Amino acid sequence: MELLSVNVGRPRPNPWKDLRNTGIDKQPVDGPVAVHAPGPKGTGEVGLAGDRVFDVKNHGGADQAVYAYAREDLDDWAAQLGRPLHGGVFGENLTTAGLDVNGALIGERWRIGSDVVLEVSCPRIPCGTFQGWLERDGWIKQFTRAARPGAYLRVIEPGDLCAGDRIEIVHRPDHDVTVALVFRALTLEPDLLPRLLIADALPQEGKDLARRRSARDHG
Incomplete structure (x- = not known):
């Protein structure tokens, strides 16, 4: 498992939301x-140093x-969309190879290179900026149906990342919530x-939503 590219955003105008700029334009860096x-x-x-978001909510x-x-999912989307997709084009900071990102468990930890440890937190939810950036009508629905969202991660141990770094799964929690x-x-x-409640590392917003649904189902 390998880190193919590290991608950092450069601010650009955002005509797709009521925001001045977006950081979705991520480019591989040396x-x-x-x-x-x-x-x-x-x-x-x-x-990541040098990166930021503008939709702070x-x-x-x-x-x-x-x-x-x-990268494997990007390649599949490239075939479906009929266009090349470079690392970072989905707004991702890390483009990986050989790693089942969507099958990763919430709370799973990855060591990348010698120093950095990241923890799987939650999926990405597509938005209007993503659809506008790819210039594809109906993209949000298409992306959602595919259920290959990619993963957001927490920083457990800081350090430096570089393209070519090895990725190692160093912890997998005892549940099945991917x-x-x-x-x-x-x-x-x-x-x-309700199935999400066993994933302790899920962000609080997700836990609260799961609890409300579980209470409704059993109320």
């Missing part, structure tokens, strides 16, 4: 990139410090929400 745990959501901070913060997407399962529960299959 050399090491420092990774750190950001502040809480609302500041615009993320985990919905993105950034400790639970969404780093976003990873698999990134793809959480995504399905939060989008098209809300009946799955």
